[in-house]
Amino acid sequence: MSMDVDAASASASQPGKPTMSGTPTLEARGLVKAFGHVVGLANVSLKLYPGEVLAIIGDNGAGKSTLIKCLSGALTPDQGEILLDGVKVAFKSPTDARMAGIETVFQTLAVAPALDIASNLYLGREIRSKGPVGRFFRKLDTRGMRESAKKQLSDLGIGTVQDITQKVETLSGGQRQAVAVARAAAFGSKVVILDEPTAALGVRESGQVLALIKRLRDRGMPVILISHNMPQVFEVADRIHIQRLGRCAGVITPQSHTMEEAVAIMTGATTLEAGTGDGTSPGAADGSDRTT
Amino acid sequence: MVRESETLGARIQHGLHRHPAIGPASVLVASVIAFSIANPRFLNSTNLSLLVQQVAVLATLAIGQTMIILTAGIDLSVGAAAILAQMVIAQTAANNHVPGVLAILLGVAVGALTGFINGFLVTRIKLPPFIVTLGTLSIYTAIGLRYSNGQSVYASAMPKVLIWTGNYVNIGPYQLTTGVILMLVLFAVTSYALTRTAWGRHVYATGDDREAARLSGIKTDRVLLSVYLVAGVLFGLAAWILIGRVGVASTNNLTNANLDSITAVVIGGTSLFGGRGAVLGTLFGALIVQVFQSGISLAGVQSLYQVLAEGILVIVAVALDQWIRKVRR
Numbered sequence: 297m298s299m300d301v302d303a304a305s306a307s308a309s310q311p312g313k314p315t316m317s318g319t320p321t322l323e324a325r326g327l328v329k330a331f332g333h334v335v336g337l338a339n340v341s342l343k344l345y346p347g348e349v350l351a352i353i354g355d356n357g358a359g360k361s362t363l364i365k366c367l368s369g370a371l372t373p374d375q376g377e378i379l380l381d382g383v384k385v386a387f388k389s390p391t392d393a394r395m396a397g398i399e400t401v402f403q404t405l406a407v408a409p410a411l412d413i414a415s416n417l418y419l420g421r422e423i424r425s426k427g428p429v430g431r432f433f434r435k436l437d438t439r440g441m442r443e444s445a446k447k448q449l450s451d452l453g454i455g456t457v458q459d460i461t462q463k464v465e466t467l468s469g470g471q472r473q474a475v476a477v478a479r480a481a482a483f484g485s486k487v488v489i490l491d492e493p494t495a496a497l498g499v500r501e502s503g504q505v506l507a508l509i510k511r512l513r514d515r516g517m518p519v520i521l522i523s524h525n526m527p528q529v530f531e532v533a534d535r536i537h538i539q540r541l542g543r544c545a546g547v548i549t550p551q552s553h554t555m556e557e558a559v560a561i562m563t564g565a566t567t568l569e570a571g572t573g574d575g576t577s578p579g580a581a582d583g584s585d586r587t588t
Numbered sequence: 589m590v591r592e593s594e595t596l597g598a599r600i601q602h603g604l605h606r607h608p609a610i611g612p613a614s615v616l617v618a619s620v621i622a623f624s625i626a627n628p629r630f631l632n633s634t635n636l637s638l639l640v641q642q643v644a645v646l647a648t649l650a651i652g653q654t655m656i657i658l659t660a661g662i663d664l665s666v667g668a669a670a671i672l673a674q675m676v677i678a679q680t681a682a683n684n685h686v687p688g689v690l691a692i693l694l695g696v697a698v699g700a701l702t703g704f705i706n707g708f709l710v711t712r713i714k715l716p717p718f719i720v721t722l723g724t725l726s727i728y729t730a731i732g733l734r735y736s737n738g739q740s741v742y743a744s745a746m747p748k749v750l751i752w753t754g755n756y757v758n759i760g761p762y763q764l765t766t767g768v769i770l771m772l773v774l775f776a777v778t779s780y781a782l783t784r785t786a787w788g789r790h791v792y793a794t795g796d797d798r799e800a801a802r803l804s805g806i807k808t809d810r811v812l813l814s815v816y817l818v819a820g821v822l823f824g825l826a827a828w829i830l831i832g833r834v835g836v837a838s839t840n841n842l843t844n845a846n847l848d849s850i851t852a853v854v855i856g857g858t859s860l861f862g863g864r865g866a867v868l869g870t871l872f873g874a875l876i877v878q879v880f881q882s883g884i885s886l887a888g889v890q891s892l893y894q895v896l897a898e899g900i901l902v903i904v905a906v907a908l909d910q911w912i913r914k915v916r917r
């Protein structure tokens with residue numbers, strides 16, 4: 297698991313105040329994506345710094361999903377570039393993005409219900425036993441995978457799951473979400489993208505997932521969170537990227553704006569004036585973020 | 589997940605959910621006890637030996653069927669593929685004077701080809717497995733008939749190695765055949781591959797939820813194609829066991845193989861919806877089918893009741909599967 301130690305300790309000492317200087321872990325510059333005559337993304341830029349939770353909000357059709365799909369390799373943008381740790385990358389498939397360290401938890405959880413938790417955590421990247429048994433008979437290191445799966449879950453504070461050999465279909469919705477998030481977090485990823493992780497969950501289960509997001513952030517892992525739920529966004533996000541009609545309508549923080557103001561910007565009732573708050577104006581959001 | 593408030597029914601449900609082979613194993617034990625009460629000769633070593641010898645071909649075919657059903661598919665061309673492989677083995681050896689071992693390899697290769705064609709049509713042309721194998725059932729049957737001209741090949745015309753699978757192996761009072769041993773080895777190998785390797789996990793994940801498996805980075809089409817291919821190899825090996833068992837290669841063999849193999853898989857606890865089950869359960873399932881056939885005839889009951897019992901067992905097994913699947917909250 298490779299993570300920026302400085303960023304991790306900085307954010308751990310000051311939760312909610314990520315270091316917004318230096319190279320962003322993930323950066324998008326001027327992304328454009330059109331579907332025929334429909335403009336999905338019109339020149340959208342975004343910066344994600346180590347150890348921060350960046351929420352993306354917006355109405356239906358605002359371009360949230362298109363933006364996320366471009367970042368996770370499910371779509372290829374028509375124009376613009378994506379930089380990972382300052383290096384330009386081009387993803388042709390979700391597998392490319394995953395190999396580069398961007399893990400996405402899709403709204404429809406990519407878990408196999410009939411397999412157990414450990415098998416699901418390692419699905420698609422199983423570890424073979426060491427020595428000839430693994431090499432010639434391709435035997436899996438089942439015990440090793442179970443042990444490290446258990447450790448990963450407890451590191452993330454998922455204490456409600458006691459039995460790592462339990463089939464995923466016997467878990468509650470929140471526990472399943474936790475398994476999917478844990479899998480995303482476990483594989484040395486640079487970025488975790490969560491698409492509506494609490495949409496199908498109850499209050500208590502949502503709380504568990506939000507706590508999980510905070511713990512990921514405190515470990516220095518930057519998280520992109522797509523959500524419709526304003527109270528939740530304002531609870532966990534360090535910055536909030538507002539999408540409107542395929543454009544970025546502004547980047548605010550929970551401190552600089554209220555929920556009502558965020559919704560007003562999102563729906564177009566008001567526009568974000570230049571220089572307000574902690575975020576950036578719509579013009580500045582395209583390229584430069586706060587540089588203090 | 590055992591909660592204190594759980595009723596006995598819920599506890600049974602959870603137990604079966606975790607260990608799906610328990611169901612068919614208990615049915616097997618219960619039916620053996622019942623038939624031995626009906627006629628004590630059932631437990632006779634000769635009868636039990638014959639029963640196991642008879643089950644070898646069906647059980648081998650059912651392994652391939654299990655793997656395909658685990659991927660949420662189905663194979664209706666099982667019998668036709670095995671018959672075609674059988675005729676290739678027998679004809680090339682007896683009529684074209686191909687060395688026996690090579691003839692067997694040719695037959696297995698033909699079996700693999702039939703599986704590959706099914707898998708290709710399922711993964712590349714994206715046709716439902718039911719339709720694909722319904723079509724290839726007729727196609728492979730027709731090719732088998734055309735190739736053999738409907739002529740049977742008898743053991744006397746075959747090299748020894750073709751009927752090697754019919755050789756007896758004595759274990760205590762029981763008389764098995766090398767075909768039975770081969771069948772058991774195939775069960776062990778496939779069980780290992782399905783439960784202890786990454787490929788096995790991918791087979792289960794693909795059958796469970798194909799889209800989720802794909803998003804997890806599994807090349808699902810490649811997994812499906814490999815399953816049909818391996819199943820084809822197993823059908824080719826079953827053809828060899830069949831020649832040794834029957835002593836004649838004929839297109840009239842294996843008339844009920846398609847439905848019997850599906851019956852064995854379903855009774856064995858593998859879900860027709862994919863992703864759930866095990867080849868061990870299928871071994872029990874195949875034995876149950878054979879125990880009913882043998883036991884009912886020994887009990888002096890008309891054989892139509894055997895057919896009746898098999899039908900009831902299938903429905904009970906699928907109903908049980910539905911009930912077990914409800915554990916998912």
